[in-house]
Structure formats: structure tokens, C-alpha cells
Amino acid sequence: MRSVLVWLMVLLGGGIVTATPAKSEVGSCQPAELFATDNTDPLFEIQANVTIALTGATVTGSTLLDGVFWSKTLQQSSNERSREFHLCSADETTLHTAAEALRRQFNQEAVLTFFYLPQEAPDANAVVITVPDVDFARFRDAFVADAPARNRLQGGSVATTGHTLILVAGNGDRDVARRLVGEAGGSWNAATIAYGNREFAD
Numbered sequence: 744m745r746s747v748l749v750w751l752m753v754l755l756g757g758g759i760v761t762a763t764p765a766k767s768e769v770g771s772c773q774p775a776e777l778f779a780t781d782n783t784d785p786l787f788e789i790q791a792n793v794t795i796a797l798t799g800a801t802v803t804g805s806t807l808l809d810g811v812f813w814s815k816t817l818q819q820s821s822n823e824r825s826r827e828f829h830l831c832s833a834d835e836t837t838l839h840t841a842a843e844a845l846r847r848q849f850n851q852e853a854v855l856t857f858f859y860l861p862q863e864a865p866d867a868n869a870v871v872i873t874v875p876d877v878d879f880a881r882f883r884d885a886f887v888a889d890a891p892a893r894n895r896l897q898g899g900s901v902a903t904t905g906h907t908l909i910l911v912a913g914n915g916d917r918d919v920a921r922r923l924v925g926e927a928g929g930s931w932n933a934a935t936i937a938y939g940n941r942e943f944a945d
Contacts (some may be wrong), residue, residue, distance in 0.1 A: 772801065772831040775939075776840050776871065777857040778900075778911070779845050781807065781826040787849070788826065794848055797865055798841040801831040806911065811883040812898035817839075820887050825900060827909065832858065835866075835940060842944035853945035857911055862938040869913050869941035872920070874929040877901055877908035885926035892923045 776796070781787050782864055792802045806827040813820050832838040835858045842854040860867045879901040886892055886899055896919060899910050908929055912920055 760811050772833045774859050775800070775830045775832045776857040776911075777828040777830055777838070777844060777845070778808075778849050778857075779828070779842075779849065781824045782802055782849065790848070791826070791828065791845055791877060794844050795828065795830065795839055795841045798834060798844055800841045802828055803831055804829045805910075807903045808900035809879045809903055810898055810900035811886050813886075813893040815894070815897075820883075820893065822883065827900075834943070839942060839944060842942070846944050853943045854910065855879045855943055857939050859937055859939040864938070864940075866940045867914075867938045870917075870936050870938055872908075872910045872912075872924075872934050872936045874908040874910075874924055874931075874934045876933075877924075877927055877929045878906060882908060882909065882927040882929075885923060885928075889919075889923055889926060892919050895919050896923070913941070919924060 779791065784790075788805060792805075795802050806829070808825045808827055810823050810825045811820055812823060830838065830841070832841070838856045838858055842856045845851065846854045857869065857871050882899060882901055884895075896910070896912055896914050899908065901908050908924070908927065910920060910924075921931055924934065
């Protein structure tokens with residue numbers, strides 16, 4: 744199965760709201776996200792929740808996504824249903840362990856994680872950005888038509904309920920991401936951005 748991705752990004756920019764998730768009340772763990780391809784099996788979410796819990800992380804909820812992804816190997820795009828698991832993780836090692844467990848169990852090409860950190864943290868190598876009121880079909884068409892976005896960002900997703908665009912990308916892809924948000928009909932001024940460390944378990 745293809746990797747689930749959600750990437751794009753941007754850092755600074757007029758009107759952007761910086762989001763800093765609060766510490767979780769569950770012990771000393773920190774908020775994190777884990778993105779995995781949802782194989783449409785009705786038991787996928789339940790099985791994934793159990794697997795994640797066994798690694799020591801806590802699932803606090805999840806969001807179903809419609810995604811479009813670009814395969815550099817096949818040089819083609821594909822649409823995939825995916826799921827963003829909202830986690831409470833003690834540290835990045837635990838988050839990595841959870842991603843590896845899911846990747847092996849469901850035979851996924853890669854699983855993406857995002858561990859929230861302060862903007863100035865040395866390990867903050869990426870951002871997660873959310874943009875409200877984005878139509879998936881329009882985003883998909885804009886992404887497929889934008890060669891730099893395809894190759895540098897590799898994909899993006901829109902929540903199936905609420906039509907919120909969710910993008911994750913390295914700090915250096917801000918200009919491409921900002922352009923793509925506009926091409927997809929999103930308002931950059933309405934975007935919310937948070938900082939952290941991303942990792943692909945592949």
C-alpha cells in the first residue's frame with residue numbers, strides 16, 4: 744500500500760495563526776499525529792488503536808481523510824483514503840515504535856508521524872498546517888497540475904467531514920505550499936500552523 748502523506752507546508756506568512764498544542768493531561772506525554780492509509784476495512788481503526796496502545800502511546804481520537812499522493816517511482820498520482828490518529832506520546836521514540844508497528848501490521852509503504860514541538864526547538868524540522876473550507880476535488884486537481892508541488896510535497900489530504908485541508912511538510916517547502924493552498928481555493932490568512940518533528944517510518 745502506498746504511504747499516507749499529508750504534506751505541504753509553509754512557515755511564515757501574513758495572517759497565519761501559530762498553533763501550539765497544550766500539553767496532554769495524561770501523565771507527561773505530548774500531543775502527536777500519526778497518518779496511515781485506511782484500507783477501508785471497517786476494523787482498521789479498532790485494530791490500529793489496539794496496536795498503537797500496545798506501544799505505549801494513547802489514541803485520543805482520529806480523523807478520516809481523502810488524500811492524493813504522488814509516487815516518484817511510478818511517476819503518477821493516486822487517490823487514497825487515510826486516517827490521522829491523534830496521539831498522546833511520551834516521546835518521539837514511542838511514536839516511532841507505533842508507526843513501525845502499524846507499517847508492518849498493515850503492510851504499508853510508509854507511515855508518517857508528527858511530534859509537536861516549540862518553533863525554536865532544534866528538532867523542529869517540519870510544520871503541520873490546516874486550512875478550512877477546501878474542496879478535495881479542487882485540491883486534487885491543483886496538486887496534480889503543479890509539478891513542483893507533486894515532487895517536493897508528495898501529497899496532501901482533506902478531512903472527509905468539515906473539508907479541512909491538512910498538510911505536513913519540511914520547513915523548506917513553504918513557498919510551494921503557500922502557492923498550492925491558493926491554487927486549491929484555500930485562504931492562507933485562515934490557515935493555522937504548528938511546528939514539530941516529522942518522520943516517515945518506511
